[in-house]
Amino acid sequence: MRLIFIVLLLAIGLRGYEWISSANTPWAPLSLADPIGSFTLRKIDTLSDDYALCQSLLENVGRNFSPLPPVEQNANCGYDNGVALENGEGMVYSPAARISCPVAAALVLWERQILRPAAFKYFGAKVEEVVTYGSYSCRRINNANEGNYSEHATANAIDIAAFRLSDGRTISVAGHWNSADEKSAFLKEMRSGACEVFGTTLSPDYNAAHADHLHLDQARRGGWSFCR
Ligand SMILES: [Zn+2]
Structure with a gap:
């Protein structure tokens, strides 16, 4: 009886350790x-102040990238923490993803934990190309003539x-x-997965301006992440 109790305690302890x-x-x-865990996004936030740490995280998982010159x-447009994500296990972004390092770190988590497993689950296939509508672009939100600049203006979005x-x-x-069909389920899984690692994720469910792409950026609105 006592043995069973000890084994039970050990099992609970091991589960707890795994979680912790x-x-x-x-x-x-x-x-x-x-x-990806409940503190992942907060940890990604801290990377915006530490370009060197952010690059070392990409290196530690063997992800091909190059740092970009500032x-x-x-006054409103530019970046000094940019990286270009290159071929990762046979997968490319096209045009190439030239983004802030914290966006790259989140994309790598998303590639590993969300994108590749879902492509295999739904289609039994690998992803060879992620087609983008660009990342760095000196413009205001929704291409407006006035108002706040977009996260794209600092390469903090893709x-x-x-x-x-x-x-x-x-x-x-x-x-x-x-x-x-499963294509819609796959895309929606890409969106909800992105919400776990990006401060802001916008999809066709948000507004008509996003009917043909997912906008992912590393900004928080009033300290909260935004997922639509
Ligand atoms: Zn965008």
Whole structure:
């Protein structure tokens, strides 16, 4: 009886340790190899002040990238923590993803924990190409003539339009967001997964301006993440 009790305690302890040692603790340092946990996004936030740490996280998981030279276009546009994500396990962003390092770190988590597993689950395929509508762009929100500058103006955002699979199929936000099949389920999983690692995630469910892409950025609105 006592033995059973001890075994039970050990089992509970091990489960607890597993949970504590993962991304669910605020004190454990961020690793892009870890599963996404309840403190992951907060840890990604801290990377905006630490370009060197952010690059080392990409290096630690063997993700191909190059640091970008700083860009100072004008008072509102430019960046000094940019990276270009290169071929990652046979997958490219096209045009190439030139983004702030915290956006890259979140994308790498998303690639590893959300995108690749879902492509395999829904289609039994690999993702070879993530088609983007660009990242850095000196402009205001919604291309307006006045108002706040977009996160794109500091390379802190990326727009994702479609995914080309190893079997030749292409799943696009414009074509399949509301399709009555697994393509829509896959795209919605891409959106909800992104919400776990990006401060702001906007999809066709948000407004017509996002009918053909997912906008992912690392800003928080009033300290809260925004997921639509
Ligand atoms: Zn955007």
